[in-house]
Amino acid sequence: MNSVAEQQFAxxxxxxxxxxxxxxxxxEMRRLKVYQELVFNNIEGFLSSGFPIMHSLLNEAEWLALVRAFVREYRAQSPYFLEIGQEFYQFVSQAEHLALPEFTLELMHYEWVELALDVAPDQLPPAVDGVVAEATRLQRSPLAWPLAYRFPVHRIGPDYQPTAAPEAPSLFVVHRDRQQQVRFMALNSMSYALLLRFxxxxxxxxxxxxxxxxxxxxxxPSPQFxxxxxxxxxxxxxQDILLICV
Structure with a gap:
């Protein structure tokens, strides 16, 4: 290893x-301090904005210690800054020593998916106006993700932190529409099963x-069904969750 590479590694x-x-x-220590603050503050700022609910559940010392552990211990697999949230989720999922509530990973996934869909490269085809008839062919948008969680992640916050999962799961479809807006829609078991068919x-x-x-x-099935x-x-x-095929 040459001296430049050694210095960079150090x-x-x-x-x-x-x-x-x-x-x-x-x-120079003054310059080194600037680098330290830039690296940590940029990562911490991105994570606190990407996981605002999780951030709100921890006190400031706990949150900063968690981010510091991520920076110190985790070796990210992606070089892209926008994928830091996914890397942070992977870190927490693998860090068995962290004393976090049981719902943490589901809450993190629920928060992460909004950014993931917002920056997803897929684009919807031009809209096709039409009424769904018996023979209309449909496909699910690549920007529509059916999700099931054991915990009611949409309700979790500082005032509600369940210690056990309820009997019924929380079902959603998260999607990006043609206005480039990411939207969350709660589903019942029937509509969730319907989307999984695709x-x-x-x-x-x-x-x-x-x-x-x-x-x-x-x-x-009855005609009403x-x-x-x-x-x-x-x-x-x-809602741009399903697309009419042409």
Whole structure:
């Protein structure tokens, strides 16, 4: 390793853990302090804005200690600054020594997914006006993610921190629409199961979906059930969650 590389390595090791790793020789302490603050404050600022609820659940000393542990211990797999949130989530998920509430990982994922969808490179095709009919082919938007959590993550905050998960999961679809807005929609078990069908088969028609659900029912679906299914599909189309295929 040449001297420049050695100096860079020594500097980065120190910046990760300035309390334990000695400062490299030949660097003015005033300048070194600037580097220390820039590295830590940029990462901490990004994480506090990306995980505001999690941040609010910890006191300032606990939060700063957690961020400091992330900077010191974790070796990120992505060089992109916008993916620091995902790397932070991975760090917390692997750090068994952290004494955090059981709901922490689900809450972090719920907060992270908003940024992930906001910066996702996928783009929706031009809108197709139309009413969902029996033979209309539909597919799920690549920017619509059905999510299920054991804990009611949308309610967690300083005034509500559950110690046990309720019997029923919290179901959502998080999606980015054509106005480039990321939106969260609560789902019931039926609409969640409906969206998961598009993981099995890319395109469905109303008739095919009705037949698929009928195969799981003790009796043939009623006309009212099929109409409610159509209304749900139309609502998803109107919200850019499902797309009409052309």
């Amino acid at each position: 500097l980065t090791r120190h910046l990760r853990d300035p309390e334990q790793i000695p400062a490299p020789t030949g660097v 993981d099995e088969v890319e395109q469905w028609t109303l008739a095919d979906l009705a037949a698929a659900f009928a195969a799981q029912m003790p009796e043939p 099929v109409e409610q299914l159509r209304v749900t599909l139309q609502h998803f189309v109107d």
